[in-house]
Amino acid sequence: MRWQFIASIIGILLVFLGFSMIAPLLVSLHYHDLARNSFLQSMGITMVAGLILIILSKKRGSENYINQKEGMTTVALAWAAIGLFGALPFYLNPEFTSFTDAFFESVSGFTTTGSSVMTNIEGASKSLLFWRSFIQWLGGMGIIVLSLAILPFLGVGGIQLYKAEVPSPVPDKLTPRLSDSAKILWVLYAVFTLLEIIFLLGGGMPLFEATCHAFTTLPTGGFSPKNASIAHYNSAYFDYVIVLFMVIAGINFSLHYQMLRGKTLAFWEDTECRFFLGLTLVLTLVMTWDIYGTVYTSLKDAFRFASFQVVSIITTTGFATADYEKFPGLSQIILFVSMFIGASAGSTGGGMKCARIIAGYKYCYRELFKIVHPRSISHVKINNTVIPDEVLRSIMGFLALYMGIYILSSILLAGMGVDMMTAFGAVAACLGNIGPGFGTVGPADNFAHLPVMGKWLLAWCMLVGRLEIYTVIILFVPEFWKK
Amino acid sequence: MKIIIVGAGEVGYNIASRLASESKRVVVIDKNPDAIRRLSERLDIQVITASGSNPKILIDAGIKETDILLAVTDSDETNLVACLITDLISPSTKKLVRIRNSDFDPYHDRFKKEKPHIDTIINPETEVVNTIKKLMEVPGAVDVGDFAGGQVKYVGIRLDSHSPMAGIKLIDFPAKFENNQPLIAAIIRNNEVIVPRGGNRLESGDLIYLVSEAEKLEKTLNLFGKKIQPIQRALIIGGGRIGERLAKLLEKDCIKTKIIESDIDRCHYLSEQMDKTIVLHGDGSDRKLFLEENVSQSDVIVSVTDDDETNILVSLLAKNLGVENTITRIGKSNYFPLLASIGIEKIVSPRLSAVSSILQAVRKGKVLSDISIFGERGEFIEAIALETSDITDKPLKKIAFPKGAILVGIIRDGLIMIPTGDSIVKPGDRIILFAVKQAVKKLEKLLTVKLDFF
Numbered sequence: 001m002r003w004q005f006i007a008s009i010i011g012i013l014l015v016f017l018g019f020s021m022i023a024p025l026l027v028s029l030h031y032h033d034l035a036r037n038s039f040l041q042s043m044g045i046t047m048v049a050g051l052i053l054i055i056l057s058k059k060r061g062s063e064n065y066i067n068q069k070e071g072m073t074t075v076a077l078a079w080a081a082i083g084l085f086g087a088l089p090f091y092l093n094p095e096f097t098s099f100t101d102a103f104f105e106s107v108s109g110f111t112t113t114g115s116s117v118m119t120n121i122e123g124a125s126k127s128l129l130f131w132r133s134f135i136q137w138l139g140g141m142g143i144i145v146l147s148l149a150i151l152p153f154l155g156v157g158g159i160q161l162y163k164a165e166v167p168s169p170v171p172d173k174l175t176p177r178l179s180d181s182a183k184i185l186w187v188l189y190a191v192f193t194l195l196e197i198i199f200l201l202g203g204g205m206p207l208f209e210a211t212c213h214a215f216t217t218l219p220t221g222g223f224s225p226k227n228a229s230i231a232h233y234n235s236a237y238f239d240y241v242i243v244l245f246m247v248i249a250g251i252n253f254s255l256h257y258q259m260l261r262g263k264t265l266a267f268w269e270d271t272e273c274r275f276f277l278g279l280t281l282v283l284t285l286v287m288t289w290d291i292y293g294t295v296y297t298s299l300k301d302a303f304r305f306a307s308f309q310v311v312s313i314i315t316t317t318g319f320a321t322a323d324y325e326k327f328p329g330l331s332q333i334i335l336f337v338s339m340f341i342g343a344s345a346g347s348t349g350g351g352m353k354c355a356r357i358i359a360g361y362k363y364c365y366r367e368l369f370k371i372v373h374p375r376s377i378s379h380v381k382i383n384n385t386v387i388p389d390e391v392l393r394s395i396m397g398f399l400a401l402y403m404g405i406y407i408l409s410s411i412l413l414a415g416m417g418v419d420m421m422t423a424f425g426a427v428a429a430c431l432g433n434i435g436p437g438f439g440t441v442g443p444a445d446n447f448a449h450l451p452v453m454g455k456w457l458l459a460w461c462m463l464v465g466r467l468e469i470y471t472v473i474i475l476f477v478p479e480f481w482k483k
Numbered sequence: 484m485k486i487i488i489v490g491a492g493e494v495g496y497n498i499a500s501r502l503a504s505e506s507k508r509v510v511v512i513d514k515n516p517d518a519i520r521r522l523s524e525r526l527d528i529q530v531i532t533a534s535g536s537n538p539k540i541l542i543d544a545g546i547k548e549t550d551i552l553l554a555v556t557d558s559d560e561t562n563l564v565a566c567l568i569t570d571l572i573s574p575s576t577k578k579l580v581r582i583r584n585s586d587f588d589p590y591h592d593r594f595k596k597e598k599p600h601i602d603t604i605i606n607p608e609t610e611v612v613n614t615i616k617k618l619m620e621v622p623g624a625v626d627v628g629d630f631a632g633g634q635v636k637y638v639g640i641r642l643d644s645h646s647p648m649a650g651i652k653l654i655d656f657p658a659k660f661e662n663n664q665p666l667i668a669a670i671i672r673n674n675e676v677i678v679p680r681g682g683n684r685l686e687s688g689d690l691i692y693l694v695s696e697a698e699k700l701e702k703t704l705n706l707f708g709k710k711i712q713p714i715q716r717a718l719i720i721g722g723g724r725i726g727e728r729l730a731k732l733l734e735k736d737c738i739k740t741k742i743i744e745s746d747i748d749r750c751h752y753l754s755e756q757m758d759k760t761i762v763l764h765g766d767g768s769d770r771k772l773f774l775e776e777n778v779s780q781s782d783v784i785v786s787v788t789d790d791d792e793t794n795i796l797v798s799l800l801a802k803n804l805g806v807e808n809t810i811t812r813i814g815k816s817n818y819f820p821l822l823a824s825i826g827i828e829k830i831v832s833p834r835l836s837a838v839s840s841i842l843q844a845v846r847k848g849k850v851l852s853d854i855s856i857f858g859e860r861g862e863f864i865e866a867i868a869l870e871t872s873d874i875t876d877k878p879l880k881k882i883a884f885p886k887g888a889i890l891v892g893i894i895r896d897g898l899i900m901i902p903t904g905d906s907i908v909k910p911g912d913r914i915i916l917f918a919v920k921q922a923v924k925k926l927e928k929l930l931t932v933k934l935d936f937f
Contacts, residue, residue: 373763375765376761377754377763378762379754
C-alpha cells in the first residue's frame with residue numbers, strides 16, 4: 001500500500017474542497033448572515049490540511065497505476081475525509097452544537113442521502129442552507145465518476161457491467177478514461193441542473209430556492225431549504241418538474257450520453273433502464289389506486305402525490321410532498337421496498353440498483369432452471385451480453401452483504417433504544433442514501449433525536465451504501481491488511 | 484465446357500465425379516496431395532497439387548479458357564481470394580463459391596455486385612437448415628423441396644399398407660380424382676427409381692414423389708392419408724453449425740427448442756448465443772438423458788452431429804421412444820440404400836445440398852433449380868423452356884424424351900398443369916422434369932441444344 005500516494009490524492013481533494021467553500025462564502029456575503037466566519041475558518045483549516053498532506057507525500061511514485069487495494073482504500077478514505085472536513089462549516093457555526101450532528105449532516109450531504117438533524121431549517125443562515133445543497137451537488141459529481149469509472153475499474157460489486165461508454169480508446173488505463181468521461185458527464189450533469197433551475201424559476205420559485213433544489217435533485221440528494229420540503233409550495237407544476245428531473249437523475253448517465261450522441265432508443269434498449277422506468281410506473285399506478293379515495297379524493301391528486309413519493313424514494317432522492325406514513329399499508333410497503341431497489345447503476349441514485357436486482361433475479365431463475373434440467377448449460381444475460389460467473393457471484397455477494405449489513409445495523413440501532421420501525425426505517429434510508437425513513441424519522445420528522453452513537457452508525461451506513469458496500473467493508477477484513 | 488474446382492474435399496470430390504461422368508473437362512486444384520491422389524485415381528480429371536488461390540497456378544490450370552470456377556475449399560478466405568484472382572485474370576469466368584461463415588451473410592449481395600463479382604454463393608449449412616425446416620413442417624414426408632420460388636413443392640412420401648392410394652393404377656387417376664389428381668414424378672420401389680407410366684400401379688411400401696402447388700399440398704397429402712401438423716417442441720442433437728443455425732431459426736418461430744451437445748465449451752458458446760433455447764450437455768445417444776428431458780414429448784428430433792453413426796443411432800433411439808418424426812443428417816452417400824430398410828427416411832446431407840446447388844449453376848440453359856433425390860439416383864430439374872430448344876412448340880408425344888426422363892409439370896401463369904401426350908410447351912413456360920441419373924445428360928441436350936449456336 002503506497003500511503004503517500006493515497007495521502008496526496010486526499011490532499012488534492014481537500015484543497016479543492018477548501019476552494020469550493022468560496023461559493024457559500026459569497027452567498028453569506030450577499031445575505032450578510034452569521035455564517036461568514038465559519039466558512040472562512042473552515043476554508044483555512046481544510047486547505048492547510050490538504051496542503052500539509054500534499055507536502056508530506058511529495059515523494060509520490062512516478063507510476064500512475066493504482067491497484068485494486070489502493071483504489072478501494074483511497075475511495076473510502078477520501079470520502080470519509082471529505083465528510084469530516086465538510087462538517088467544519090456546520091460545526092464552527094453556532095447553529096450546530098455537537099460535532100456528531102455536524103458530521104452527520106455533512107456525510108448525509110456528500111453521500112447525497114438527505115437525512116437531516118436540523119430541526120428548524122428555515123431559521124438557519126442562508127449560506128449554510130446553500131452549503132448543504134452544494135455539498136450534495138459536489139457529492140453527485142463524485143458519484144458519477146465513482147460509479148461510472150472508478151468502481152467498475154476496481155470491479156466493485158459486479159457493477160463493471162455498466163461501465164461508461166467513453167470516447168477514450170485506451171481501455172486499461174484509468175486516468176485518460178476517467179478524465180475524458182468525467183468531463184462529458186459533468187457537463188451533462190451541470191446542464192441538467194441548469195435546466196431544472198430554469199424550469200423552477202419559470203414556475204415562480206425564488207432563485208435561491210430553485211438553485212438549492214436543483215442542486216439536490218440531480219444528485220438525488222433531497223436536502224431542501226424548506227422545513228416542509230417540496231410540500232411547502234403545494235404546486236403541481238413544481239412537483240412534476242422535480243419528478244422529471246429525479247427520473248433523469250435516476251437513469252444511468254452514460255445512457256444520457258448515448259442519447260445525445262444520437263442513439264435515440266438508448267433508454268428503451270437498455271434492460272435496466274426499461275426495468276427502472278417500468279417499475280416506477282407500475283408502483284406509481286398501484287399507489288395511486290391505493291391512496292385514491294383513502295387519502296386523496298381526486299384521482300389527479302392521488303396520481304400526483306403517488307408519482308412524487310414513488311419517484312422520490314426509488315431514485316433515493318428523498319424529497320417529500322406528503323407524509324407517506326399516513327398512507328395505507330400497501331403504499332408504505334411499496335416505498336419501503338423501493339428504498340432497497342434504488343435507481344439505475346451509473347446514476348447518482350443509491351440503493352441496491354436495478355441492474356443488480358435484475359441480475360440477482362436471473363441468477364436465481366437459472367438455479368431453479370438447473371434443478372428442472374440438471375444437464376443444461378445456461379448463462380445470465382443482460383442487454384444480450386453474457387454476464388460472467390465471477391461478476392454474478394460478486395453481485396450475489398453484494399446483495400447478501402447489503403441485507404446483512406442492513407439487519408445488523410438495525411439490530412445495533414434498536415439496541416441503542418430506538419423503536420423497531422424507526423430502526424428499520426432509518427437504516428434502510430441511510431444505507432440506501434434516501435433521506436427520510438419510517439417511524440420517528442419519517443418525512444415529517446428528522447434525525448435529531450437519535451442517540452449520538454446511532455448517528456455515527458447511520459453516517460457509517462451512508463458511506464457504506466454510497467461506496468457500494470465492498471469498498472468500505474473490505475477495509476474491515478483483516479486479510480486486506482496482511483502483507 | 485471446362486470447369487476448375489478449387490478444393491478436393493467432400494464437396495469438391497462429388498462435384499468432380501458428377502461432372503466428369505457427364506463428360507465435362509474438370510481440373511481440380513488442392514494443396515493436400517492425399518486428397519488429390521484420391522481424386523486422380525478414381526476420376527477422369529486433371530489434377531494440380533498446389534494452392535488454388537495462387538494466381539500463377541490458376542493461369543497454369545487454364546483459367547482464361549475456363550467457363551466456371553468452383554471454389555469449395557474448407558477455408559472461406561481461400562475461396563474468396565481464388566475468386567478475386569479469377570475476377571482479375573479472367574472476368575468472363577463464372578464464379579461459384581462456398582462461404583460457410585454466417586458473418587459473411589450480410590455481404591453476399593455486395594460480393595455479387597462488386598468485386599469479386601461472384602455469380603453464386605453456396606452455403607451448404609444454410610441450405611440444409613432450410614431443408615430441415617421444410618421437412619419438419621410435413622411430418623409424413625421423407626423429402627420436401629420447392630420449385631418456382633416456393634409456389635410449387637415436391638414431397639416424397641412412403642405409402643403405408645393402409646394408405647387409400649395403395650393398389651391404384653396411375654392411368655385411373657383422372658377418372659378417380661378429376662381436377663384434384665395428384666402428380667406423381669417418381670416411384671422408388673426396392674431401391675429402384677421408376678419413372679411412372681400410366682400402367683404403373685402404386686403399391687404399399689413405395690416411396691413416391693409428388694409435385695403439387697403449395698396451397699394444395701395439404702389436400703394432396705390428405706389423399707395419401709398424411710397430415711400436416713405444426714411443430715411446437717423440437718429437439719436438436721448436435722450443436723455444430725447446422726444445429727446452431729437451426730436452433731436460431733426455430734427460436735424466431737417461437738418453437739420450444741432443446742439442443743444437446745457433447746462438447747462442454749461448445750455448450751457454453753451456444754448458451755451465450757441463444758435466447759430461449761435450452762442447451763443441454765450430454766451425449767446424443769444417452770437414453771437416460773432422453774428420459775430425463777422427456778424427449779418422447781418432442782414433435783420432432785433432428786440429429787445433426789458430425790458423426791453419421793451417432794445420428795443414425797439417435798434417430799433409432801428416438802423412434803424407440805415413440806417419436807416418429809426424426810430427421811437425420813447423413814454425410815456418406817453409401818449409407819442411403821441401407822437407411823430406408825431400418826426406417827430412417829428423412830435424411831439431409833449438406834454435401835448433397837451443395838452438390839445440387841452447384842449442379843444447378845453448372846447446367847446449361849435456363850435451369851432454375853436442380854434437386855437430387857434419393858442419394859443422387861434421380862434429379863428434379865426446373866427450367867424455363869427456351870424458344871430455340873427442341874422441347875417447345877410441338878405436342879409432347881412427338882418429342883423424343885430420353886428413356887428414364889419425364890416431364891412432370893408445366894407452370895404457366897402461376898398454374899401447374901399435368902401434361903398429356905397432346906400438351907404443348909410454349910416458350911417461356913416453366914417446366915419441371917424428372918430424370919434418373921443416366922438420363923440427365925441427354926435431357927440437358929434436349930433443353931439447350933440450339934442455344935449453343937448463339
